[in-house]
Amino acid sequence: YGRSGEILCTASRSYSRLQVAGAEGCAAVWSEGESGITLLRSSGAADLDFSGGVTAADINDAGTAVVLAGEIGYKGSVTVVDKENNAVYRVYIGSGYPLDADISPNSDRVAVLSLTAEGSTVSVYDTDSEQLRAEYSEEGRSCFDLEYLSDGRLLLISAQQATFLKDDGKKLGEVSFEGEFLKGYAAGEGFVVLLLGSYKAGS
Numbered sequence: 001y002g003r004s005g006e007i008l009c010t011a012s013r014s015y016s017r018l019q020v021a022g023a024e025g026c027a028a029v030w031s032e033g034e035s036g037i038t039l040l041r042s043s044g045a046a047d048l049d050f051s052g053g054v055t056a057a058d059i060n061d062a063g064t065a066v067v068l069a070g071e072i073g074y075k076g077s078v079t080v081v082d083k084e085n086n087a088v089y090r091v092y093i094g095s096g097y098p099l100d101a102d103i104s105p106n107s108d109r110v111a112v113l114s115l116t117a118e119g120s121t122v123s124v125y126d127t128d129s130e131q132l133r134a135e136y137s138e139e140g141r142s143c144f145d146l147e148y149l150s151d152g153r154l155l156l157i158s159a160q161q162a163t164f165l166k167d168d169g170k171k172l173g174e175v176s177f178e179g180e181f182l183k184g185y186a187a188g189e190g191f192v193v194l195l196l197g198s199y200k201a202g203s
Helices: none
Strands: 018-023 026-031 036-041 044-049 054-059 065-069 076-081 087-093 097-103 109-115 119-126 132-139 143-150 153-158 161-166 171-176 181-188 191-197
Touching: 018 054, 026 054, 036 054, 065 097, 076 097, 076 109, 087 109, 097 143, 109 143, 119 143, 119 153, 132 153, 143 181, 153 181
Parallel strands: 054 097
Antiparallel strands: 018 026, 026 036, 036 044, 054 065, 065 076, 076 087, 097 109, 109 119, 119 132, 143 153, 153 161, 161 171, 181 191
16 A cells, blocks of 8 residues: 555465565565565566575565575575566575575665574675675674664664664664563664563563
8 A cells, every 4th residue: 555545556365474574665475484475566566486485575665675585505595676576686695594684775785684603693795796795793692683774774683682783884883671671663764663661571
């Protein structure tokens, strides 16, 4: 649906473990671990297949999607799909356990979150090169979500902390919520809202 409630695109699919990522006028829908992913835009719905199974995906306001999937012989692969549904970039991940990926608002970079024996690592690639552009590590911390807040700025989430990064690997700051429990969060352009509670269950 658009901002005025008009239908932009409709599709009927069957998913066992539904996951959705949305942006301005577009969305990505998939079932974690299964091979298919559906990209919905005002131009219509497109079904893509990743034989290794889709782990995570995201889509930006330009309609460019990033798909993290399993890959034989590697820990995983990251594929960028343009608004015409063409796979225009792919990089293979050889170390760590890739958990999440996101694409920058102007589609020129992808960031990948991986878990390692030491903690968590964010790897950033330019979408015109397979060479690593930058890397940032959180030792001893298991992070589970990574998002672009704006061009050049990233949000990294763990159960104890929100970390703000530049996509050149430099840390901008952090918000610690040690002693409290993260109940939920939402990120916007350049900001994040955290819902914290004093108890693991309840309010």
